[in-house]
Amino acid sequence: MNFSPHTTEDVRSMLNFLGLDDLSDLYGHIPKELLFHGKLNLPDGLSEFDAKTHILEISGKNLQHGNTLVCFAGGGSYDHDISAATNSLASRSEFVTAYTPYQPEVAQGVLQALFEFQTLVTRLTALDVSNASLYDGASSLVEAVNLATSHAKKERVLLSAGIHPNWRQVVETFAIGTGHQVETLPLRNGITDLSDVDMTNVAAIAVASPNALGFLERIDNLANTAKENKALLIQVFDPIAASVLKSPGASGADIAVGEGQSLGMPLSYGGPYLGLFAVKSEYVRLIPGRLVGETVDKLGRKAYVTTLRSREQDIRREKASSNVCTNQTLIAIRAAIQMSWLGTNGIKEVAKISASSAHYLANQLVQAGFALAYDSPFLYEFSIKIKIDPEEVVEAVCYEGMLPGIARYPHEIPGISSNLLTIATTEKRTKDEMDRLVSILKKIAL
Amino acid sequence: MSSPGGKSSSIPLMGNEEEPTIFELSCTGRKSYTMRSTGVPVNELKDLVDGMFLRDDELDLVEVSERDLVAHFTRLSHRQFSVDLGFYPLGSCTMKYNPKFCDEVASYESLVLIHPATPSKFCQGWLDLCFKLTGALKEITGMAGGTLQPAAGAQGELTGLLLIKAYHESRGESRKKVIIPNTAHGTNPASVTLSGYEPVTIGTNKDGLVNIDELKAILDDDVAAIMLTNPNTLGLFETEIAEIASLVHNIGGLLYYDGANLNAILGAVRPGDMGFDVVHLNLHKTFATPHGGGGPGAGPVLVSKRLLDFLPSPIVTQEGDRFIFTYPKHSIGRIHSWFGNAVVLARAYAYIVFHGNDGLKTVGELAVLNARYLKERLKEYFPPAYDSPPMHEAVLTAESVTKETGIKALDIAKGLLDRGFHAPTIYFPLLVHEALMIEPTETESLETVDSLIDSLEEIYRCAYEDPELLKTAPMNTPVSRVDEARAARQLKPVYKRDTPA
Numbered sequence: 001m002n003f004s005p006h007t008t009e010d011v012r013s014m015l016n017f018l019g020l021d022d023l024s025d026l027y028g029h030i031p032k033e034l035l036f037h038g039k040l041n042l043p044d045g046l047s048e049f050d051a052k053t054h055i056l057e058i059s060g061k062n063l064q065h066g067n068t069l070v071c072f073a074g075g076g077s078y079d080h081d082i083s084a085a086t087n088s089l090a091s092r093s094e095f096v097t098a099y100t101p102y103q104p105e106v107a108q109g110v111l112q113a114l115f116e117f118q119t120l121v122t123r124l125t126a127l128d129v130s131n132a133s134l135y136d137g138a139s140s141l142v143e144a145v146n147l148a149t150s151h152a153k154k155e156r157v158l159l160s161a162g163i164h165p166n167w168r169q170v171v172e173t174f175a176i177g178t179g180h181q182v183e184t185l186p187l188r189n190g191i192t193d194l195s196d197v198d199m200t201n202v203a204a205i206a207v208a209s210p211n212a213l214g215f216l217e218r219i220d221n222l223a224n225t226a227k228e229n230k231a232l233l234i235q236v237f238d239p240i241a242a243s244v245l246k247s248p249g250a251s252g253a254d255i256a257v258g259e260g261q262s263l264g265m266p267l268s269y270g271g272p273y274l275g276l277f278a279v280k281s282e283y284v285r286l287i288p289g290r291l292v293g294e295t296v297d298k299l300g301r302k303a304y305v306t307t308l309r310s311r312e313q314d315i316r317r318e319k320a321s322s323n324v325c326t327n328q329t330l331i332a333i334r335a336a337i338q339m340s341w342l343g344t345n346g347i348k349e350v351a352k353i354s355a356s357s358a359h360y361l362a363n364q365l366v367q368a369g370f371a372l373a374y375d376s377p378f379l380y381e382f383s384i385k386i387k388i389d390p391e392e393v394v395e396a397v398c399y400e401g402m403l404p405g406i407a408r409y410p411h412e413i414p415g416i417s418s419n420l421l422t423i424a425t426t427e428k429r430t431k432d433e434m435d436r437l438v439s440i441l442k443k444i445a446l
Numbered sequence: 447m448s449s450p451g452g453k454s455s456s457i458p459l460m461g462n463e464e465e466p467t468i469f470e471l472s473c474t475g476r477k478s479y480t481m482r483s484t485g486v487p488v489n490e491l492k493d494l495v496d497g498m499f500l501r502d503d504e505l506d507l508v509e510v511s512e513r514d515l516v517a518h519f520t521r522l523s524h525r526q527f528s529v530d531l532g533f534y535p536l537g538s539c540t541m542k543y544n545p546k547f548c549d550e551v552a553s554y555e556s557l558v559l560i561h562p563a564t565p566s567k568f569c570q571g572w573l574d575l576c577f578k579l580t581g582a583l584k585e586i587t588g589m590a591g592g593t594l595q596p597a598a599g600a601q602g603e604l605t606g607l608l609l610i611k612a613y614h615e616s617r618g619e620s621r622k623k624v625i626i627p628n629t630a631h632g633t634n635p636a637s638v639t640l641s642g643y644e645p646v647t648i649g650t651n652k653d654g655l656v657n658i659d660e661l662k663a664i665l666d667d668d669v670a671a672i673m674l675t676n677p678n679t680l681g682l683f684e685t686e687i688a689e690i691a692s693l694v695h696n697i698g699g700l701l702y703y704d705g706a707n708l709n710a711i712l713g714a715v716r717p718g719d720m721g722f723d724v725v726h727l728n729l730h731k732t733f734a735t736p737h738g739g740g741g742p743g744a745g746p747v748l749v750s751k752r753l754l755d756f757l758p759s760p761i762v763t764q765e766g767d768r769f770i771f772t773y774p775k776h777s778i779g780r781i782h783s784w785f786g787n788a789v790v791l792a793r794a795y796a797y798i799v800f801h802g803n804d805g806l807k808t809v810g811e812l813a814v815l816n817a818r819y820l821k822e823r824l825k826e827y828f829p830p831a832y833d834s835p836p837m838h839e840a841v842l843t844a845e846s847v848t849k850e851t852g853i854k855a856l857d858i859a860k861g862l863l864d865r866g867f868h869a870p871t872i873y874f875p876l877l878v879h880e881a882l883m884i885e886p887t888e889t890e891s892l893e894t895v896d897s898l899i900d901s902l903e904e905i906y907r908c909a910y911e912d913p914e915l916l917k918t919a920p921m922n923t924p925v926s927r928v929d930e931a932r933a934a935r936q937l938k939p940v941y942k943r944d945t946p947a
Binding site: 023094095104113119169176216267322377 | 789
């Protein structure tokens, strides 16, 4: 099976034109010992129907009693509703099957959508400039660390233990190459505390608010400490939460990075997601990835184009401070559409409803006998203490058709004193679902 | 000749009306959203969270009706060229047709509604799919194992280089250099720099291939690896790859394969059999996952046996009839927030099972057939930069046209836009003057390839007869040539109400 339109006659006439007898002659100049003889050890091709059936059979193993799990897990991936308009518009093949907008004359659609995405992200973060996206939240954090170290010309980077453990691991992996000294700051009472931290040679402090446990951090205070020590403050933010929380810009963050999945992407087993990246204007020339700017065409009409191209790896080559080329354009367009559908008030409603539900659920759990991990403020994600192994709790609840949250351990989040279950709610979760979760947890985990 | 893929079929369909920004369409009091009732009373945030954490500046996104929202993005889509609309002969980018049934697969609820923190016992489907895809990619490349985490080719490159670094360090060697030909993709040297190695460039010989004498002169025990693309970015097969491999292996170095051009050799030659130790693939090229206007892609990395222990964590392994996550002994760590661009991986897997062993081989053959036909037919107008037989793409030069008429590769590219085609890649590889890098892919018909050839011939004649027409091209597109210098000089990356455009 294949999608080539060539008829047997086409192939014959093209080979004739080239003076060749057979398709295998196209590889005739390649040394014989390098050619692969025989067939790849792969099954024969399938019809479209059989291919779809095959994948439905495999993916069916993701279901529990024929259904997906009712989701109370977060950790950067939230089960928010996605508008039909978003799904429809972001599925338009003009966006889906376009190439990178290197020929702006025929790419104004993607370019303008990215320009609008950038603008929406700056409004959400109250920072000056946003790029056109990176791969995921973790890659945005890696690029922020690289920007900060090359700006500050210092090598130490402090990561709050409240940043998702996976993301911290990603930063550590890429530091193998850059040589940055990445250190983790243990949490105290569920939040970041800089009071006894050695601040010499620190290029950046990165803190998440809300953090991986769901708790809110005083970014303004942390940013002051960073500033006093000539370090940059990188805030890991959540785009829905940012609509109601003090913005990264107002809190004094230099760089805001985040996972944009909440803005219209299904959970998708972790990808493709969307790396958000916004900075104060003084760092604009250090921004990684692509940036779209407004300009005019020859006839003076408004036009958009990728700009500051000299920063891009295809020009700078070995002098590049980032190797990002492809980003997540389609997901960024999707996010722009979903943000516009929600609008100024809808995004705040999502945050408010989700937070109301989380506080209701937390209260019900406390009344049932569970203890909150810390008495700290949270929005729509929070953590409770679990006396037995939380991973076993998660599995046991999964058998009941619900994913109750994410198991957290002191060894992966330094500074927490007990095993935790971190639970998230969205505007999709109902009172009935929450009440059911409480009764299951009560049975299994008390 | 009429063409289903180019000529008059595409550009006239594109929207020529300027579209206001969504912010200009915004009107206080309009909305699209509706919110469900959860059954829990909705509180004011100040009753839930201390006010010092709450936003005090007024948020201003947009306020639009759903009708206006849909019209806006639909009109924007009409100002956008795409594979579904026409032919992208973009060298190095493999802009093949993206099968529709893969879109359907990418929408299966049993795939897209799964949270990545689901315990592996409850998402066996995803683990199985990742295991099967890795297995297929191992077979196609002739490698021993791999990771699906890298979200794009460039991230795959960096991952591969970190694996190479981990390998050398595990042997107590701190090598410093990575060799890259001067035809390499721009991301290669950037990735080398970010991996902590120093890129060293070597030249190309008169046949457009790696200069082996230069390579020999530079090889010493400080060389960690060589990064190659084969076929290289000139579209030519490195016929001396076996000798290159043995030279590099002899000094203890490793070979990195940039998989951007794998389409040319699917089922015909395997990187592992050529001696490569690390391979990254661009699933959005060879395996037809849509480019999405510049992502999401996926850049899995495959490795030879000696690098298995260093692979990123976690990887999926099979234990009886179950699939589990395992953590390689000396893993370099995690690359992605979760497991990579999972849904893109599902599309690529669907593409592979649809094609099967024979189908994939035909893909490679017809991709090469189209490119070689095109080169042969165009050579009297735009000669190839090198005369060796091209694989999946032909790198031509417009140098003599430029000398004789002043018409540059850029003007030719813009002229093609006016004729309903996307432009080829131009000015790359950097060593070719006025380069036109054309990759027709296997999914364009003979008629479409012919009509591109006809248009290039017509542009050639136009360069001599009426060059001004080409210098002002394109005029049939939604906007004419864009002032890129102004965009950089008067940087405006954000919409602001008060600033006139």
